[in-house]
Amino acid sequence: MVFSNLPQQQRELPEDGTTNLWGVSRLSEVHRVPVASLRPADSPRHQSEQAEHTHLLANSAQELPPIVVHRQSMQVVDGMHRVRAAELRGQSEIRARFFDGAPEDAFALAVRANTSHGLPLSLSERTAAAVRILTTHPHWSNRAIAAVAGLSAKTVAAQRRKLGPATQTTARIGRDGRVRPANSAEGRRLAGRLILESPGASLRAIAQKAGISPGTVRDVRARLLRGEDIVPLRHRLDENGRGGLNENRQSGERRPPVARLVAAPPPAPGRDEGGVSGIFPSLCRDPSLRLTENGRRLLRMLELHTLDGQGWQSVAQSVPAHRAQIVSELALECARQWQRFASQVRERAVAPVA
Structure with a gap:
């Protein structure tokens, strides 16, 4: 040429x-x-x-x-x-x-x-x-x-x-002369926290604080809404600083399971939309609950109470007669614990902002 x-x-x-x-x-x-x-x-x-x-x-x-x-x-x-x-x-x-x-x-x-x-x-x-x-x-x-x-x-x-x-x-x-983390996992986690703290913040503002691109912030926000891990598998690092699914497969290591909730299905026709079964799916979609350890624990606790009336009756009938008394007492104690918990949560809802 x-x-x-x-x-x-x-x-x-x-x-x-x-x-x-x-x-x-x-x-x-x-x-x-x-x-x-x-x-x-x-x-x-x-x-x-x-x-x-x-x-x-x-x-x-x-x-x-x-x-x-x-x-x-x-x-x-x-x-x-x-x-x-x-x-x-x-x-x-x-x-x-x-x-x-x-x-x-x-x-x-x-x-x-x-x-x-x-x-x-x-x-x-x-x-x-x-x-x-x-x-x-x-x-x-x-x-x-x-x-x-x-x-x-x-x-x-x-x-x-x-x-x-x-x-x-x-x-x-990078090609534009800007310094960015070699692996964006930490930047994604920081962006996730910033999104939860300031849901109305712009993609660019969060990107500047987290040191990642606006496109990555957009992906983090989308993953939050879908209930997915905000760090894709290929970006997660193992203990030796190596990333990627293939490396773990080759070394025989297995990653610990990612804590993740599967959103509950929408309520069936005819069920009480305002009851526990109707409210629970919206709670599962809330990132502030889904992405924190105590939030996930609460959702698991609430999930146990999403049975309809027929479901509760079926479980009650399955309790053996010789355990009926103690199960009844435990259920009452659980109800009292839930009442105390409800009072504590209600106080947070009405407490004045400092």
């Missing part, structure tokens, strides 16, 4: 969502630089230069885009084929933009440049480049590195797992 065949916006480094990461904002204006002062590139290519591509560029009638040079070392970051083409043309100078930054950042910029224009990198070259960036920039997110290397985030995540603990971080920088 020659540059003359590319649209104008692809002839120089693109200003996309990874600008804050791979350094386009740190490029200087165009200068004319002596070709003899340049050092060979730290290239992500297995074969640093291809003669055929160099000759194609040298024979191009159009002016080639400026190269990128690491100012501190004068090493070519992007455009080694253009440098060789300039030499073939007999040019003593070449147009260049300087990059100011660390050598590791310069390499990442070189990778991004070679996946966006010019002679494309092979899959093995892009994968090897991603592995190198993972070791030098473990704090970058999988999606950010994927955007730089021209790979999928899943591929980068697989390489991160192969590299082991050295590349595992608790927080990572």
Whole structure:
């Protein structure tokens, strides 16, 4: 591929969502630089230069885009084929933009440049480049590195797992330059608490406080309403900090069951809509009860009393005669406990707000 065949916006480094990461904002204006002062590139290519591509560029009638040079070392970051083409043309100078930054950042910029224009990198070259960036920039997110290397985030995540603990971080920088937790489980839990405390708060406000995206907050809110665990299984961490269902299957471990209530079915036609059986389903849908330990305990206690009259009669008839007296006394004691409980709850309902 020659540059003359590319649209104008692809002839120089693109200003996309990874600008804050791979350094386009740190490029200087165009200068004319002596070709003899340049050092060979730290290239992500297995074969640093291809003669055929160099000759194609040298024979191009159009002016080639400026190269990128690491100012501190004068090493070519992007455009080694253009440098060789300039030499073939007999040019003593070449147009260049300087990059100011660390050598590791310069390499990442070189990778991004070679996946966006010019002679494309092979899959093995892009994968090897991603592995190198993972070791030098473990704090970058999988999606950010994927955007730089021209790979999928899943591929980068697989390489991160192969590299082991050295590349595992608790927080990572995304393509937009914002820092977010590597696993959103804690952010989801915080968002869940914030939603319960302030149901009317906007998604964006909760997202800023919880350190997650508004889309994740929307998912948390939807899960609350459906009575599901607000942290998807793939985001939950085991004791060693590893996440995902497959890892536990491979290690033979089993996760503890997630405490979850199944909402009671709607009342059958003809039943008292205002009685216990009619009110109980709405309580099951209340996140403030469903997502707290004592709230779930209360719902389990109340569920025992959702029987209709025929159900109570059937249970009473099943009590053996020799246990009837003690069961009767226990039932009365339970009724007294419920009365005391009802009084305590009623006091909360009428207590003035401090």
